[in-house]
Amino acid sequence: MKLRFPASNGMLAIAMLASTQLSTLFADSPWPQFRGVSGNGIVSDQSIPLQFGETDNVAWKTELPGKAWSSPVIADGVIWVTTAIENMPNEQERIELLKQKAIEAKKFKQVAIAKSISLKLLAVDLDTGKQLHTIELAEINAPDPIHTLNSYASPTPVIDGDHIYCHxxxxxxxxxxRTNRQIIWNRTLPLEHGVGPGSSPFVYRDRLVLIQDGMDRQYVTALDKTSGETVWETDRPELEAPSGxxxxxxxxPIAVTDKQGREQLICMGSQWIVAYAPSDGSEIWKAYHGKGFSVVPRPVYGDGVVYFCTGFGKPMLFAVNVEGSGDVTDTHVLWQVKKGIPAKPSPVLHDGLVYVIDDNGVASCFDAKNGDEVWKQRIGGKYSASPVLVGGHLLIGSHEGKVTLIQPGREGKIVAENEVDGQIxxxxxxxxxxxxxxxxxxxxRIEG
Structure with a gap:
């Protein structure tokens, strides 16, 4: 662990607010971060139409410039999205750029590269779909290459009070x-992502928490959200791997408070899942999950247990009790499932069941107590987006623009299939x- 400067004020604030529920941190925003207020993709008090499409139940549709896989965040009647405007090379220029970046020829088809990118933050009116503002954030010349399935603007921004944090x-x-649209501060934390950025930022109390797991270095850091200064940074556990x-x-990240009253920042990574103290980044517990890497799915939490997918390699689903200390691999891992698990979409935990959609279109449901399979069915397509549970239905969107709604529970009945133009x-x-x-x-905007 590496402490950069004292965080006494932050520690005091955390102690004073220890009993506050996480959702109150985002009380001013109905959808402030990746996967909503609680970060788990569950909306309990709203409903959406079961049937929709390009001409059915669409209140408005607004074309967006650039390429980005970041999710929308919403506050005060405004939708905010990030995007990257790419200045793309021709084929000869592309090959030369990849050579300059020392990319192996056998990987040329797997990666994309731009000559330059313009990073922007867009504001769209929630009621009308009118684009209100474009905020220029940065111009990047000769950016690193990314995977062809990624974008230069994949991390979802997070809204906190008057501010929005774009990573x-x-x-x-x-x-x-958000009011005067001025950049308050900016930081550059260099990292070799390998296939481009993906981790979304997370606000906790007075911290902006970033998972920085690159090929060159793996660590978690907390920035002072008012100044952008580093409060702490903690290196990940040692990894056994032949290459970055x-x-x-x-x-x-997600944040939980365990039964002992310990506040935890749970940060999933390659080979290890680790819980850190928000005040100083000290390690509370860690669990080894195997050789999984390039982990994308965000963990979910309930009743003292964190459920998480292990990423690429051989994706697995784990359940770990969060009450331990130190290395809890042999003591607090409750169960694991080795088949039908996604490498990219996040799970949903609801009423004692864990739902997943794997990257190749197989939806599954598992008992949260023991990991037993409840049902499994193929719905087809390719998947990267994480499901949401809304109005008593599990909503799942595919690369092909297909949106499937499934009745949650022990039967897994498909109740509707819809389609929009474009890739989700x-x-x-x-x-x-x-x-x-x-x-x-x-x-x-789709509504009944």
Whole structure:
């Protein structure tokens, strides 16, 4: 662990607010971060239409510039999304750029690269779909390559009070005032992502928490959200891997308070899941999950147990009790499932059941107590976006633009299948009984 400067004020604030529920941190926003207020994709008090499409139950559709897989976040009647405007090379230029970046020829088809990118924050009116503002954040020349399935703007921003925090991995982190649209501060934390950025930022108390798991270095850091200064940074556990390729990861933190009253930042990574103290970044507990790497799914939590997927390699689903200390691999791992688990979409935990959609279109449901399979069925397509549970239905969007709604429970009945134009890579948002859906081409408001 590496402490950069004293965090006494932050520690005092955390102690005073220890009993506050996480959802109150985002009381001013109906959808402030990746996967909603609680970060788990569950909306209990709203509903959306079962049937919709390009001409059915679409209140408005707004085309968006650039390419980005970041999800929309919403506050005060405004939808905020990040994007990257790419200046793309021709084929000859592309090959030369990849050579300059020391990319192996056998990987040329797997990666994309731009000559330059323009990173932007867009504001869209929630009621009308009118684009209100474009905030220029940064111009990046000769950016690192990314995977062809990724974008230069994949991390989802987070809203906290008057500010919105936009993170683009190694390309920059920005605090923007939502009212006057001015950049308050920005930081550049260089990292070799390997296939581009993916981890979304997370606000906890007075901290902006970033998981920085690159090929070159793996660590978690907390920045002072008002100044952008580093409060603490903690190196990840030692990893056993032949190369940085199997050390990188792209997960987003969650926060829990255990039965002992300990506040935990749970940060999933390659090979290990680790819980850190928000005050100083000290390690509370860790569990080894195997050789999984490039982890994308965000963990979910309930009743003292964290459920998480282990990423690429051989994706598995784990359940770990959070009450331990130190290395809890042999003592607090409750169960694991080795088949039908996603490498990219996050799980949903609801009423004692864990739901997943794997990358190749197989939906599954498991008993949260023991990991037993409840049901499994193929719905087809390719998947990266994380499901949401809204209005008593599990909503799942595919690369092909197909949106499937499944009745949760022990039967797993498909109740509707819908389709929109474009590719769904971003996880959706729900507000005012409306589905805010982002494709690679446009932003939709869908409501009955």
């Amino acid at each position: 683009f991995g190694t390309f920059g982190t920005f605090c923007v005032n 390729e199997m050390k990188k990861s792209y997960c987003t 890579m971003a996880s959706p948002a729900i507000v005012n009984n409306a589905l805010i859906l982002r494709t690679d081409k446009a932003l939709y």
